[in-house]
Amino acid sequence: MKYLCVLFLMCLSTMTAFSQDDLQVVDKVMVYSTTAEDARYTYTYDGKGNNTDILIEKWYDNLWLETGRKTYTYDAAGNNLTYLYEIYQNGAWEDSERYVYTYNSIGKLLTSIREKWMEFVWVNYQQITNTYDSEGNQLSSLVERWVNDKWEKYDEYTYTYDSKGNMLVKIWEKWEGGLSAGAYRYTHTYDAGGNELTTLNEKLVVASWENLSRSTNSYDLNGNQITSLYEEWDVDKWVNSSQQTSTYDLTDHPLTWSQESWINGQWVLAQRMTATYDDKGNQLTYYYETLENGEVTKASKYISTYDANGQELTWLLQVLTNGELVDLDRKTSIYDANGNTIEIYYEKWENGLWSNSNSSLYFKDEKERSFYYIGYKIEVTYKGISPVNEEINLSGFMLNCSPNPAEDFITLTLKPSEGFEPSEGSEIQIYNTLGEMVISGRTGRDLSAPINISDLPKGMYFVKVGGETAKFVKN
Numbered sequence: 001m002k003y004l005c006v007l008f009l010m011c012l013s014t015m016t017a018f019s020q021d022d023l024q025v026v027d028k029v030m031v032y033s034t035t036a037e038d039a040r041y042t043y044t045y046d047g048k049g050n051n052t053d054i055l056i057e058k059w060y061d062n063l064w065l066e067t068g069r070k071t072y073t074y075d076a077a078g079n080n081l082t083y084l085y086e087i088y089q090n091g092a093w094e095d096s097e098r099y100v101y102t103y104n105s106i107g108k109l110l111t112s113i114r115e116k117w118m119e120f121v122w123v124n125y126q127q128i129t130n131t132y133d134s135e136g137n138q139l140s141s142l143v144e145r146w147v148n149d150k151w152e153k154y155d156e157y158t159y160t161y162d163s164k165g166n167m168l169v170k171i172w173e174k175w176e177g178g179l180s181a182g183a184y185r186y187t188h189t190y191d192a193g194g195n196e197l198t199t200l201n202e203k204l205v206v207a208s209w210e211n212l213s214r215s216t217n218s219y220d221l222n223g224n225q226i227t228s229l230y231e232e233w234d235v236d237k238w239v240n241s242s243q244q245t246s247t248y249d250l251t252d253h254p255l256t257w258s259q260e261s262w263i264n265g266q267w268v269l270a271q272r273m274t275a276t277y278d279d280k281g282n283q284l285t286y287y288y289e290t291l292e293n294g295e296v297t298k299a300s301k302y303i304s305t306y307d308a309n310g311q312e313l314t315w316l317l318q319v320l321t322n323g324e325l326v327d328l329d330r331k332t333s334i335y336d337a338n339g340n341t342i343e344i345y346y347e348k349w350e351n352g353l354w355s356n357s358n359s360s361l362y363f364k365d366e367k368e369r370s371f372y373y374i375g376y377k378i379e380v381t382y383k384g385i386s387p388v389n390e391e392i393n394l395s396g397f398m399l400n401c402s403p404n405p406a407e408d409f410i411t412l413t414l415k416p417s418e419g420f421e422p423s424e425g426s427e428i429q430i431y432n433t434l435g436e437m438v439i440s441g442r443t444g445r446d447l448s449a450p451i452n453i454s455d456l457p458k459g460m461y462f463v464k465v466g467g468e469t470a471k472f473v474k475n
Contacts, residue, residue: 013213014289022383024338024340024365024366024383024384025043025045025047025048025049025365025382025383025384026045026049026365026371026380026381026382027044027381027382027383028042028043028044028045028193028380028381029042029043029045029216029371029372029373029378029379029380029381030042030378030379030380031361031373031375031377031378032041032356032375032376032378033355033358033374033375033376034356034358034375034376034379035358037058037390038058038059039056039057039058039059040056040057040058040059040064041054041055041056041057041375042054042055042057046074047383048078048273049365049367049369050072050074050078052071052072052073052388053069053070053071053072054069054070055068055069056068056069056070059314064158065088066088067087067088068085068086068087068088068096069085069086069088070083070084070085070086071083071084071086071094072270075103077103077107079101079103079107079210080101080108080235081100081101082098082099082100083098083099084097084098085097085098088274089211094117095117095122096116096117097114097116097117097125098114098115098117098122099112099113099114099115100112100113100115101113101267104132106136108130108136108138109128109134110129110130111127111128111129112127112128113126113127114126114127123146124151124155125146126143126144126145126146127143127144127146127151128141128142128143128144129141129142129206130142133161135161135165135413137159137161137165137167138159138316139158139159139160140156140157140158141155141156141157142155142156142157142294143155143156144181146295152175152177152178153175153178154174154175155172155173155174155175155283155292156172156173156175157170157171157172157173158170158171159171162190164190166188166190166194167188168187168188168189169185169186169187170185170186170189170345170411170450171183171184171185171186172184172186172347172450173204173471177292182203182204183203183204184201184202184203184204184212184450185201185202185203185204185209185434186199186200186201186202186411186450187199187200187202187369188200193219193223193327195217195219195223195225196217196402197216197217197218198214198215198216198217199214199215199403200213200214201213201214210233211233211238212231212232212233213230213231213232213233213241213405214231214233214238215229215230215231216228216229216231220248222248224246224248224252224253224446225246226245226246226247226248227243227244227245227246228243228244228403229242229243230242230243230403239262240262240267241261241262242259242260242261242262242270242475243259243262244257244258244259244260244405245257245260246258249277253275253277253281253283255274255275256272256273256274256275257272257273258271258272258273259271259272259405269291269294270290270291270292271289271290271291272286272288272289272291273277273286273288273405274286274287274309275287278306280306280310282304282306282310282312283304284303284304285301285302285303285304286301286302287299287300287301287302288300288301296320298319298320299319299320299325300317300318300319300320300328300473301317301318301319301325302315302316302317303315303316303318304316307335311333311335311339311341312333313332313333314330314331314357315330315331315332316329316330316331316335317329317330326349327349329346329348329349329357329359330346330347330349330354331344331345331346331347331359331361332344332347334364336382340365340366340380340382341363341364341380342379342380342381343377343378343379343380344361344363344377344378345376345378346358346361346375346376346377346378347376348361351434355430356376356377357376358371358374358375358376359374359375359376360372360374360431360462360464361373361374361375361377361378362469363378363380367471370468370469372374372464372468372469374431374437399412399413399463399465399468399469399470400412401412401463401470401472402469404472404473405472405473405474405475406453406472406473406474406475407454407474407475408451408452408453408454409450409451409452409454410450410451410453410463411450411451411454412428412451412463412465412470427464427465428440428441428451428463428464428465429463429464429465430451430453430456430461430462430463430464431461431462431464432456432459432461434463438456438461439451439453439456453474456474457474458474458475459473459474460472460474461473461474461475
């Protein structure tokens with residue numbers, strides 16, 4: 001199932017795997033960041049793509065000084081068992097927080113416990129408990145916080161599915177002080193291909209469910225979403241809010257997207273986007289406009305170049321300023337002779353010069369595993385291992401974000417491919433386009449709990465879950 005809008009924004013290039021005796025896997029990644037002070041993060045990986053530790057350093061008096069480190073352990077199946085965060089102070093490493101995870105026999109996350117180091121002892125902070133049906137579909141998720149020396153309900157989720165594993169109903173209930181503080185219900189329908197046709201959002205008021213909003217989608221024969229209508233409940237009737245329309249080329253590349261708002265009884269164009277591609281399907285340009293009263297008020301253009309193997313070399317962002325497009329940001333990627341990413345750096349045009357600027361930086365290895373970071377520069381080193389002697393996790397995942405664009409809540413879906421299941425208990429992180437983390441949390445494997453984004457300013461955001469990323473627009 002394919003989604004509208006920013007699905008095709010800044011599309012990742014398809015990396016070409018080269019023939020070689022040893023498989024090249026990521027060994028270390030150096031991430032350089034600049035905010036109030038310069039920082040450097042060193043990520044170390046095992047031969048299966050699992051991040052085993054992160055060393056955090058800050059730049060003081062012309063020296064890199066260690067300030068923090070994160071350590072991860074895994075079971076034989078690659079499930080994350082523990083996470084420990086330590087800080088370096090007074091000449092020694094000191095505990096800060098840790099997570100412990102347990103799984104069932106098929107690798108589904110059963111429990112997640114978060115603890116904080118306080119006054120020389122570990123203190124409970126939050127725990128998550130999940131249940132599943134015989135097909136591995138998550139049935140419930142209970143989030144509890146440690147309050148007054150006991151676990152207290154914080155969030156509770158329940159799910160039901162059809163015979164194909166499509167989620168039919170999701171109920172989210174908030175708890176405060178041991179009492180229910182409100183509940184929401186999301187009901188979905190699907191076509192024969194598993195594409196979502198409708199979503200109904202309701203809120204529990206007293207003892208009955210009341211309508212809030214609904215969306216209706218349509219698709220072409222290839223499963224590409226071509227229209228989406230969003231409506232809101234007004235007292236006793238449904239009222240139009242917005243609608244989106246997309247078109248695609250013969251190879252299913254998104255060509256255009258538009259969004260209209262319902263104003264004074266008529267549809268008014270609010271946003272539109274267009275994309276172009278080369279003969280290999282690489283996205284060359286992406287142009288986005290915001291309109292008010294029929295006039296373009298904002299515009300941005302993304303321009304990419306590629307090497308002969310289809311790997312993105314440069315990416316340039318231009319914005320409309322005083323009636324013309326001017327440079328704002330750019331990203332440059334460098335590869336080794338085997339086609340592996342070895343360096344990416346991001347810059348912003350300021351005062352007539354290109355200068356370092358934090359942003360989301362990501363790449364994929366030969367096995368299509370995604371690596372995602374926030375900073376202005378990353379340096380990647382690899383190590384060769386024998387595919388015969390090493391067990392390699394070949395999983396490749398697709399992280400979906402819906403609805404997209406969204407206003408109040410988003411739901412994430414991480415779909416496994418080739419029969420593999422993604423690891424879970426991963427941290428969810430949402431970043432703005434400046435590379436600033438604005439929301440964080442942890443989740444179970446199916447990521448089905450709604451995420452409240454109502455307090456975020458309008459704009460584009462990046463969602464990171466483990467090694468997977470997605471983008472969405474907040475309206």
